[in-house]
Amino acid sequence: MKKFKIKSYCKVNLYLKVGRKLNNGYHNIASLISFCDIYDLITISQIKGLKDKITFSGKFKKGINLKKNTVTRLFYLLRKKKLLVNTVFKINIKKNIPHSSGLGGGSSNAADLLNFLNKKKNLELNKKDTFKLANKIGFDTPICLEKKNTFLNGKKNKISRFNKKLNLFLIIIYPNISCSTKKIYEKNKKISLTNVSSFPNFSSRKKLIFFLKDESNDLEKAVIKIYPKIGKIIRKIKSFKGCHFSRVTGTGSACIGIFSNEKNAKYAKKMIKLKYPKYWCVASKTV
Numbered sequence: 001m002k003k004f005k006i007k008s009y010c011k012v013n014l015y016l017k018v019g020r021k022l023n024n025g026y027h028n029i030a031s032l033i034s035f036c037d038i039y040d041l042i043t044i045s046q047i048k049g050l051k052d053k054i055t056f057s058g059k060f061k062k063g064i065n066l067k068k069n070t071v072t073r074l075f076y077l078l079r080k081k082k083l084l085v086n087t088v089f090k091i092n093i094k095k096n097i098p099h100s101s102g103l104g105g106g107s108s109n110a111a112d113l114l115n116f117l118n119k120k121k122n123l124e125l126n127k128k129d130t131f132k133l134a135n136k137i138g139f140d141t142p143i144c145l146e147k148k149n150t151f152l153n154g155k156k157n158k159i160s161r162f163n164k165k166l167n168l169f170l171i172i173i174y175p176n177i178s179c180s181t182k183k184i185y186e187k188n189k190k191i192s193l194t195n196v197s198s199f200p201n202f203s204s205r206k207k208l209i210f211f212l213k214d215e216s217n218d219l220e221k222a223v224i225k226i227y228p229k230i231g232k233i234i235r236k237i238k239s240f241k242g243c244h245f246s247r248v249t250g251t252g253s254a255c256i257g258i259f260s261n262e263k264n265a266k267y268a269k270k271m272i273k274l275k276y277p278k279y280w281c282v283a284s285k286t287v
Contacts, residue, residue, distance in 0.1 A: 004120075006042040008112045009035045009147050009287060010097045011104040011140065012172070012249045012256050015215035018185075019154055019193035026139060027185065030154040030197035032212070034166055035147045036284040040105055041094040042112060046087060053090045059280075060095035060105075063178065070110035073137050081133075083123045098280060100178035102250025107140035115145060131157075140250075147287060153197045160199065166286045167205065169265040170258050171237065173272060174280040177227055177253035184251040187222040212258070213245050223252040230255060236275065240268040 011033050019028035040058070047053065054071055056064050066072075071091065078084040091113070097105030111134055118125045125133065134141040135157070143150055143159065151160040202208035224231040230253055237246035237257035242264030246257040259265040262285070269283040 003043060003045040004116070006044065006112050006116055008040040008042055008093075008097075008105070008108045010038045010040075010108060010172075011035050011144060012170070012254075012286075013102070013217060014168075014212050014258075015247075016217040016219060016250070017154065017193040017197065017215075018188060018191055018218040020191055021185075022156070028154045028156060028193060029152055030193050031152045032200060033143060033150040033152070034168065034286040035149075036170070036172070037287050038097060038103075038172065038282055038284050040097050040109055042109060043092045043094075044113070044116065045090050047090045049088045052088055055092045056095055057092055058094035058096055060098045064095070064099060070106040070137050070141065071113060074110045074114055077133060077136055078117065078123070083125070084117070084121065087121065098174040098254065100180070101174050101254040102179065102248060102252050103172070103174075103254050104140045104144055104250065107138050108144040110134070110137050111141050111144035114141075149286075151199055153199070154193045155196050158196075164202070166202075166208065168258055168286045169260070169262050169283070170256050170285070171265050171269045171272065171281060171283050172249075173233055173237070173255045173257075173276070175227075175230060175233055175253055175255070175276070176279060177230070179223065179227070179252045181251045183226065184219055184222050187226060188219050190218040190221060192218050209244050209258070217247045217249070219251055220248050223248050227253060233276070233279075236272070237268065240264065240271065243268065 014032045017030040021027050093109055097103050099105055131142050148161040200211045233255050234246045242260035244258045249256050265283045269281050272281045
């Protein structure tokens with residue numbers, strides 16, 4: 001098996017509504033999710049030996065648990081189900097996406113590796129089985145199996161995909177804070193999802209922006225309560241010309257701002273870097 005390279009894109013929650021806690025510990029959520037042109041780079045090859053060699057490199061390699069992460073979990077499950085037998089891999093993941101940021105980098109890594117192995121090693125997993133296996137890794141992993149715009153309507157395991165390009169220009173800021181998903185949900189008091197959400201009307205970009213501006217991330221107040229400086233970042237993003245709205249993505253700590261055009265997004269990125277030189281900030285576009 002030769003060396004392969006896989007681009008593993010990050011996700012953003014354009015809005016997020018939280019429902020009450022389920023028996024499995026998760027919450028039903030409604031959210032519109034898109035993927036951006038920022039990605040981790042996975043290099044994989046088959047090697048001789050008894051044990052996989054999984055390493056992390058890049059700007060955000062620090063702090064990843066080398067023994068317990070989404071990739072080691074994936075390989076554990078594949079071998080437990082005897083889908084991978086007598087095969088050992090060397091894998092390096094160049095982390096360009098900050099982890100514990102709400103951008104789904106780890107989930108995306110596991111999902112992309114699962115898709116790759118299913119195809120290249122003929123695991124013969126159908127769509128339903130792939131989804132079930134991904135669900136055992138983490139909540140966001142099934143979402144990341146397809147890098148398409150995704151709508152969660154608040155019903156358990158209900159995911160809708162759509163191919164229409166959103167063409168949104170945005171900046172993403174990571175303020176060097178690793179948020180605990182568990183901690184954020186425990187602190188959250190806002191439960192706005194009581195019924196299954198309807199599919200948002202985005203027949204035009206203008207209508208989509210209008211819809212999203214009226215929405216929010218239910219978890220944002222909890223995030224700001226624990227980390228007050230995130231609130232300052234969100235307000236700063238919103239102050240820039242052409243910014244339609246700004247909020248945290250997922251459980252944070254990454255903040256996003258959606259802009260009217262690429263020029264405005266790049267200018268905001270430049271100004272943010274001047275004000276917060278130690279923070280990671282990129283201008284991006286949805287894929």
